[in-house]
Amino acid sequence: MSTFLVYTPPAAGHVFPLVPGLRALAARGHRVHLRTSPELAAQLTAAGIIGGRLEASAVDPRISAHVAASHDPGGRHVDELSDLLARSAWEAQDLHAAVATVRPDALLVDANTYGAATAAQTTGLPWATVVPSVLPYPGAGIPPYGMGLRPRTGPWGALRDAVLWKVVEKAFGKALLPGLNDVRRAEGLPALRSPLEYVPGADRVLVLTGEPLEYPRTDLPAHVRIVGGQPWDPPADEPAWLAEPGEPWVLVTCSTHYQGDEALAATAIEALRDEPVRVVVTLAGAYDSATLPQAPRVRVERFVPHAAVLARAAAVVCPSGMGIVTKAVAAGVPVVAVPFGRDQPEVARRVAQAGTGVVLPARRLDAARLRRAVRSAIALRDRARAVAATIPPGDAAAARFADAAGELLGLRAGRSAPSTCPA
Numbered sequence: 175m176s177t178f179l180v181y182t183p184p185a186a187g188h189v190f191p192l193v194p195g196l197r198a199l200a201a202r203g204h205r206v207h208l209r210t211s212p213e214l215a216a217q218l219t220a221a222g223i224i225g226g227r228l229e230a231s232a233v234d235p236r237i238s239a240h241v242a243a244s245h246d247p248g249g250r251h252v253d254e255l256s257d258l259l260a261r262s263a264w265e266a267q268d269l270h271a272a273v274a275t276v277r278p279d280a281l282l283v284d285a286n287t288y289g290a291a292t293a294a295q296t297t298g299l300p301w302a303t304v305v306p307s308v309l310p311y312p313g314a315g316i317p318p319y320g321m322g323l324r325p326r327t328g329p330w331g332a333l334r335d336a337v338l339w340k341v342v343e344k345a346f347g348k349a350l351l352p353g354l355n356d357v358r359r360a361e362g363l364p365a366l367r368s369p370l371e372y373v374p375g376a377d378r379v380l381v382l383t384g385e386p387l388e389y390p391r392t393d394l395p396a397h398v399r400i401v402g403g404q405p406w407d408p409p410a411d412e413p414a415w416l417a418e419p420g421e422p423w424v425l426v427t428c429s430t431h432y433q434g435d436e437a438l439a440a441t442a443i444e445a446l447r448d449e450p451v452r453v454v455v456t457l458a459g460a461y462d463s464a465t466l467p468q469a470p471r472v473r474v475e476r477f478v479p480h481a482a483v484l485a486r487a488a489a490v491v492c493p494s495g496m497g498i499v500t501k502a503v504a505a506g507v508p509v510v511a512v513p514f515g516r517d518q519p520e521v522a523r524r525v526a527q528a529g530t531g532v533v534l535p536a537r538r539l540d541a542a543r544l545r546r547a548v549r550s551a552i553a554l555r556d557r558a559r560a561v562a563a564t565i566p567p568g569d570a571a572a573a574r575f576a577d578a579a580g581e582l583l584g585l586r587a588g589r590s591a592p593s594t595c596p597a
Contacts, residue, residue, distance in 0.1 A: 177205040179278035184211030194404040195575030200227040234268040259353035265289030280582035300585035302378035307496040322519035386528035399578035402571030403500035410479040422488035445544040494522040506562030508551040
């Protein structure tokens with residue numbers, strides 16, 4: 175039996191997509207130790223996920239406290255790269271502490287935990303970066319990441335991509351490299367010259383998505399594994415009201431990791447109040463339902479299991495977070511993607527490119543536009559179902575994840591013993 179230490183940010187959107195793959199590893203006889211927030215560890219324990227070969231422990235409380243305090247008194251969340259880098263030194267220390275306690279044979283480290291990923295390189299252990307979204311790395315025919323641009327073919331498309339990838343590399347490097355290189359220096363590692371060097375730095379890169387959301391790649395680096403999306407919801411009873419006869423449902427979701435997207439819930443209620451649909455709004459980390467407008471055939475909930483709603487949904491309206499998009503596309507439910515930030519413009523573009531939904535930029539969000547977007551999305555239902563039929567089941571992705579993680583064990587021979595936190 176081998177031991178995997180899995181290090182994540184304290185965010186459900188980064189932890190839940192790992193659950194099927196981690197369970198597959200445990201089913202193969204491996205010990206799996208998940209490092210996450212105490213709340214998520216408790217939730218997974220209550221759901222019966224943690225137990226036996228699957229363990230969990232809490233990250234450094236300074237990390238959880240930083241995340242909890244990451245929106246200002248006005249309620250506007252600044253979820254920028256500097257926010258992630260601000261906790262990177264704590265992550266590096268925490269990763270070393272976890273290695274000393276767990277004594278793993280291999281590491282799986284979320285791509286957004288820059289400090290932990292840096293520290294992983296000094297442990298002497300084989301390790302993988304886990305990317306819970308589309309791969310932010312150039313390739314033939316791959317548009318520059320983060321701009322939400324359509325793919326373009328031919329010489330002009332290649333020229334556009336080459337030029338704009340340089341722009342992205344420079345801008346991302348300016349934001350990322352000073353803070354990241356500070357952590358690297360503290361770990362005794364050389365500075366990076368380009369942010370694109372971050373992806374090749376791991377022994378393996380496990381990307382938790384696949385076609386149609388991941389563009390086909392003809393020149394993928396040899397250590398990258400596109401394992402596919404693994405939709406997962408915490409077990410929960412299906413609410414009785416969901417099965418009541420009536421118009422089809424439209425699911426409106428806010429981000430599980432707060433980003434100031436309250437306007438989406440309020441606008442959706444105004445946009446759909448007179449449409450021939452029922453609406454369920456899940457607020458997640460957004461705000462108190464008392465401030466929302468009231469309307470018939472609208473339910474506002476903190477959480478509802480997505481799978482149960484998607485089975486009855488005509489459309490999904492969301493900020494195009496990777497988790498809900500993966501679930502909706504796999505279920506054949508068209509998406510209205512309203513990206514607010516992070517990787518969302520890129521994910522939204524993939525939805526539109528696959529023909530499984532439409533994009534409405536957050537800056538153009540109003541009731542009339544959103545109403546039209548929902549009608550357009552519902553008209554794509556046949557296309558969305560056809561695309562869903564081409565996606566392998568989630569257990570196939572979990573098996574590929576376990577296969578790719580297992581490759582790390584073959585790299586263990588010849589590695590030095592795990593280090594402890596540098597002085």
